[in-house]
Amino acid sequence: MYGQSSPTPHSKILYLLTLGIISAIGLGSCTPSQTEPRRSTSPPNQTTPATNAELKIVTATLPITNFTKAVAGNQAEVTYLLPTNISPHEYQAKPEDARTLAQANVLVKNGLGMEEYLDRLIANANNPNLTVIDTSKDIEIIANEQTDTHNHSEEKSAENSELHEHEGEFNPHIWLDPQRAIQQVENIRDGLIAANPQGKETYTANAAAYINKLKALDGEIAIALKPYADKTFVTYHDFATYFAQRYNLKAEFLVGVPEENPSPLDVKRVIDTTKKSDLKTLLTEPQVAGNPFEALAKDLNIQVSNFDPMETSKPDGIEPDYYFTIMRQNLKNLQTAFGSNSTQSHLPSWFPTTPSIFQLNTPTLSLTTNE
Numbered sequence: 150m151y152g153q154s155s156p157t158p159h160s161k162i163l164y165l166l167t168l169g170i171i172s173a174i175g176l177g178s179c180t181p182s183q184t185e186p187r188r189s190t191s192p193p194n195q196t197t198p199a200t201n202a203e204l205k206i207v208t209a210t211l212p213i214t215n216f217t218k219a220v221a222g223n224q225a226e227v228t229y230l231l232p233t234n235i236s237p238h239e240y241q242a243k244p245e246d247a248r249t250l251a252q253a254n255v256l257v258k259n260g261l262g263m264e265e266y267l268d269r270l271i272a273n274a275n276n277p278n279l280t281v282i283d284t285s286k287d288i289e290i291i292a293n294e295q296t297d298t299h300n301h302s303e304e305k306s307a308e309n310s311e312l313h314e315h316e317g318e319f320n321p322h323i324w325l326d327p328q329r330a331i332q333q334v335e336n337i338r339d340g341l342i343a344a345n346p347q348g349k350e351t352y353t354a355n356a357a358a359y360i361n362k363l364k365a366l367d368g369e370i371a372i373a374l375k376p377y378a379d380k381t382f383v384t385y386h387d388f389a390t391y392f393a394q395r396y397n398l399k400a401e402f403l404v405g406v407p408e409e410n411p412s413p414l415d416v417k418r419v420i421d422t423t424k425k426s427d428l429k430t431l432l433t434e435p436q437v438a439g440n441p442f443e444a445l446a447k448d449l450n451i452q453v454s455n456f457d458p459m460e461t462s463k464p465d466g467i468e469p470d471y472y473f474t475i476m477r478q479n480l481k482n483l484q485t486a487f488g489s490n491s492t493q494s495h496l497p498s499w500f501p502t503t504p505s506i507f508q509l510n511t512p513t514l515s516l517t518t519n520e
Contacts, residue, residue, distance in 0.1 A: 204345050206255045209264040210237055211459050211466050212324035213284055216334045217257045219359040219469035220341060224351050228253075229467050236436055236460040242266045250274035255344050257337055260285035261321035282340030284333040290319045291390050322458060326391035327367035327476070331360050359469065366473055370480050371396060377487045382432060388458040420445070430486035432456040454482045 204225040208214040214229045221227055228249065231240050250256060251274040258264050260283040271279065323329040338356035342349045374396045381399040382389065393400030430452040431445075446453050457475050465471065 204255065204341075204348070205253045206257060206341075207249060207253045208257045209267060210259045210324075211462055212330070212472055213257055213259050213333070213337075214467045215469050215472040216284070216324075216330070216359070217337055218467065220334060220337050220352050220356045221348075222351060222355045224348050225255075225341075225345075227467075233462045233464055233466050237264050238460065240266060242270045246270055247273040250279060251276045253279060255280045255282060255341065257282045257284065257340070259321055259324070259333075261290060261319045261323070263321035280340065280344045282337060282344075284336045285321070285323060286336050288323055288329050288332045288336075290323065291394065292318055293320055293387070320387060320390050322388045323391050324472075325389065325458060325476075326395040327363045327370070328395060329391060330472075331363050331367075334360055334363065362473065366476060367395075370476070373480055373484060374398065377484075380487055382430075382456075382483070382486065384432070384456070386434060386458075388434075388460075389456065416445070420449070430454055432482065432486055434458060434460075436461045452486065454486055455479075456482060 204221075206217060206221060206225050206227045207230055208217050208227060209230050211229070211233065214227065218227050230246055230249065231237065247270055250270060253274075253276065256267070256271070256279055258267060258281065271281070324333060334356050338352050341352045378397040379399065381401065382393070383401040385402060387400075387402035389400040389402075392398070432454050433456075435455050435457055443453065456479050459466070459472070459475050462471065462475075
């Protein structure tokens with residue numbers, strides 16, 4: 150026909166190639182990007198360790214830090230609020246502490262007035278999601294008036310009387326009894342599980358392992374101190390009441406808290422008690438950076454050693470095993486103090502060389518007797 154010609158083989162090939170290119174371009178424009186499905190289908194990071202690692206825990210006393218770190222393990226970030234060399238009795242909260250609590254999920258405290266600054270700090274943090282674990286919950290406690298056998302009220306100024314009430318109605322040093330420490334660990338475990346149920350298995354296992362160590366320690370101390378049942382040691386600061394009760398000892402004290410200065414009448418009482426009861430050893434607290442009773446110890450020919458209530462420490466004092474190290478050292482020192490054959494005096498290196506017993510610079514001591 151006119152105007153019509155058959156396509157050549159060459160033109161057919163060109164046509165087919167062109168059609169294929171156009172189809173490929175069209176399909177490419179409709180096919181989704183290969184990177185998009187990877188983003189949308191990639192599972193989010195919801196593993197238990199990652200979630201638990203976000204849990205921020207703040208503690209406010211050293212032994213409670215030991216217990217909390219043991220229970221939490223590596224599943225949480227545990228921050229001790231105080232410098233390790235400052236006692237909770239002396240600590241003054243800072244603005245950055247409120248910021249720390251504002252960013253925390255959990256606050257673990259000893260309770261019983263040990264951290265009296267915390268109430269205002271919690272209010273300033275304005276963190277409605279903060280879980281507060283009081284480790285003293287449901288623990289049998291000892292009222293301060295049950296242990297105050299010396300009736301200082303007639304001898305102290307009004308200021309010192311207020312200091313005597315610093316710790317409130319009940320003695321807060323419950324961690325010095327390992328059996329009560331077990332209850333504190335259980336309270337921490339339960340509180341962390343409530344705050345982060347995903348960590349239940351870890352918290353339960355860690356608490357059980359630590360409690361077994363506490364039981365072993367308790368049995369060790371009980372056996373070691375059994376020969377000294379009913380013997381007396383007199384502390385300056387009334388921190389040893391729970392320890393004494395647990396192990397059938399008698400604990401007395403001169404002042405309620407370390408900040409309270411002893412009067413000359415207090416010193417006279419120490420001298421009279423020492424002579425009357427044939428006391429052999431003064432047990433000082435390492436937290437005090439000076440002790441005017443060194444001269445008294447030398448004059449009365451008695452020993453000096455330590456009983457550490459763990460209110461301060463070196464930086465490694467926040468680690469879980471620190472509690473066991475110090476408690477065993479306390480046991481060793483107390484055994485030496487009760488022994489009648491030892492005559493060596495162990496004076497801490499920080500004792501002043503020529504103190505006067507009336508240069509009263511917040512001393513802390515305890516005396517042991519072979520009654």
